[in-house]
Amino acid sequence: xxxxxxxxxxxxxAASSVIFSHSFLIxxxxxxxxxxxxxFGHILAIYGVFIFFILSGLLVTQSMMDARSLPTFSLKxxxxxxxxxxxxxxxxxxxxxxxFYEGTWAQFLAEHGRMVLTSLSLIGDGPYFNGxxxxxxxxxxxxILNGSLWTIQQEVLSYGLVALxxxxxxxxxxxxALLFYAVLCMQYFGFWGFSKFMGNxxxxxxxxxxxxxxxxxxxxxxxxxxLALLCLLLLAGAAYFRVLDYTFPLLxxxxxAYLGTAAPINLGNSARFGDLSYGTYLYGWPxxxxxRAWLGEGAQWWQIFAVxxxxxxxxxxxxxxxxxxxxxxxxxxxxxxxxxxxxxxTDGQLSVPAEPNSSLA
Numbered sequence: 001x002x003x004x005x006x007x008x009x010x011x012x013x014a015a016s017s018v019i020f021s022h023s024f025l026i027x028x029x030x031x032x033x034x035x036x037x038x039x040f041g042h043i044l045a046i047y048g049v050f051i052f053f054i055l056s057g058l059l060v061t062q063s064m065m066d067a068r069s070l071p072t073f074s075l076k077x078x079x080x081x082x083x084x085x086x087x088x089x090x091x092x093x094x095x096x097x098x099x100f101y102e103g104t105w106a107q108f109l110a111e112h113g114r115m116v117l118t119s120l121s122l123i124g125d126g127p128y129f130n131g132x133x134x135x136x137x138x139x140x141x142x143x144i145l146n147g148s149l150w151t152i153q154q155e156v157l158s159y160g161l162v163a164l165x166x167x168x169x170x171x172x173x174x175x176x177a178l179l180f181y182a183v184l185c186m187q188y189f190g191f192w193g194f195s196k197f198m199g200n201x202x203x204x205x206x207x208x209x210x211x212x213x214x215x216x217x218x219x220x221x222x223x224x225x226x227l228a229l230l231c232l233l234l235l236a237g238a239a240y241f242r243v244l245d246y247t248f249p250l251l252x253x254x255x256x257a258y259l260g261t262a263a264p265i266n267l268g269n270s271a272r273f274g275d276l277s278y279g280t281y282l283y284g285w286p287x288x289x290x291x292r293a294w295l296g297e298g299a300q301w302w303q304i305f306a307v308x309x310x311x312x313x314x315x316x317x318x319x320x321x322x323x324x325x326x327x328x329x330x331x332x333x334x335x336x337x338x339x340x341x342x343x344x345x346t347d348g349q350l351s352v353p354a355e356p357n358s359s360l361a
Contacts (some may be wrong), residue, residue, distance in 0.1 A: 007055060007260040009267035011277035014048035018148060019284040019312060021045030023305040026292045029139055033301075040239050047248070049151055050207045052281075054253045055260075056155060057211020058218075064162050064171065065215075073166075077159045079331030080278075084324045085152060088282040089120050092145050093127055095286075100293070101132050108132075134293045142293070148285045154201050158208045173216040180209035180249070188246055210253035223258035231255045279319030284312045 021043040024034040031037055036044040060077070067073040093116060097108050109116070112129045119127045127145035135142040161179075165171040183205040186192075192199040231251040238247040259265065270276065288308040292299050 005269045005271055006263065006265075006267045007059075008269070008271040008275065008277070010051060010256060010260060011055060012270050012280065014051040015277045015281040015284065015312075015316075016309060017048035018045040018281060019288065019309050020305055021048075022147070022285060022288055023301040023308065026141060026288050027299050027301040027304050029137060029141060041242055041244055047252075049204060050248060050252065051256060052151070053154075053158070053204045053207040054211040054214070054249070054256050056158065057208040057213075058215045058253075058257065059211075060159060060162055061171070061176075061212045061215040064166050070163055070167060073163060075331045076328075077156075079328045080324070081152065081156065083327030083330075084278055084282060084319050085149075086120060087319070087323045088279075088286070089127060089146070089149075092286045093119070095290075096127070096129075096132055096134065096145050100134050134289050135296070142289070144285075145289065146282075146285045148281060150200055151204065153197065154204050157201060158205070162212070173213065176209055176212045176216065180206060180213060183209060184246060184249065206249035207253070210249035213250070214253045214257045217254075218257060218261065223254065223262040225258065225263070228255050228258035228263070231258075273317055274320040275324070276313060276316035276320055278324065279316030280312045281316075282319065283315040284308065287311045287315065 021031065021034050021036070022045060024043075025031050031043050034043045036042070036047070040047070063076060064073050067076065097105065101108055103111075108129075111131070115127075115129060127149075128143060129145070130143070132145075133140075133142045134145075137143075162171065165175060183202055186202050187206060192202055231254050235244065235247060235251050235255070238244045238251070259267070288304050291304050291307045291311075295303060
């Protein structure tokens with residue numbers, strides 16, 4: 001199994017982009033001054049999330065195809081997502097209640113016990129408790145303990161779809177391509193579902209399915225620099241004509257696959273410190289909220305970003321080595337034959353059958 005280190009760095013860049021954009025929101029109460037919001041239609045964080053889902057679609061599909069077993073696949077996904085998320089939510093709630101809640105723990109649990117269980121079981125977007133405010137804010141930003149967790153629900157749903165396609169024999173390029181164009185049409189024609197949850201899914205699903213498409217494409221095609229450059233130029237044109245939403249998933253997927261597997265550019269071996277991207281993403285918002293509370297009113301976005309990013313990276317390091325990596329060892333089934341285990345969506349690995357003349361491996 002070949003390990004493509006550029007994938008690790010791309011994920012870490014994506015996680016950092018989310019912290020960058022949220023710094024504007026947390027400092028100013030809005031995102032109008034975020035430099036990517038105007039020319040690109042979305043803040044940079046959204047494109048960071050899109051990159052996560054493209055890589056997730058590619059690597060999780062590979063994980064399913066490698067596992068060839070629904071229980072094995074499910075345990076891997078559970079081990080990859082749940083331990084880190086659970087510990088992050090517990091720590092976030094503990095710190096917030098201890099430092100910012102005016103009542104006792106008994107009062108808090110009596111008032112918000114159900115919401116605590118909801119936040120720890122992936123049912124809710126993330127910890128949010130009335131009466132627990134980290135700092136005064138006109139749009140209740142100070143009460144949101146972790147505003148980044150809405151994507152975790154979508155990630156889990158996407159895992160379920162991969163498993164379902166595998167079970168019904170639909171995990172192939174044709175079916176995945178049809179699903180990709182279906183959700184893209186739903187997005188284009190404004191069918192965002194009847195709930196916030198489904199609206200969020202339709203937002204990220206084209207990128208996940210595009211990543212799945214790239215898994216099958218990479219079985220027979222080594223990404224070419226000329227096509228990657230064409231994708232980049234087309235994306236620039238799409239940004240100019242304000243249609244980036246509908247072109248980024250597929251064009252971006254090819255460009256990311258090229259950067260990850262075939263580009264001569266070495267983005268650095270960020271994995272030498274461990275797989276930090278998931279933990280960095282999980283802890284980014286809570287750290288930014290604490291920094292904002294510490295700096296007080298008048299905090300600037302660059303101050304929040306400058307302090308929060310390195311702290312989140314350190315917590316990502318700690319989370320990987322003390323929680324996520326042990327969690328994977330606990331839940332990934334052991335076999336007598338040793339083989340590298342793909343830890344998608346945060347493993348940076350790709351193992352696909354290649355044509356004799358292809359140098360994917």
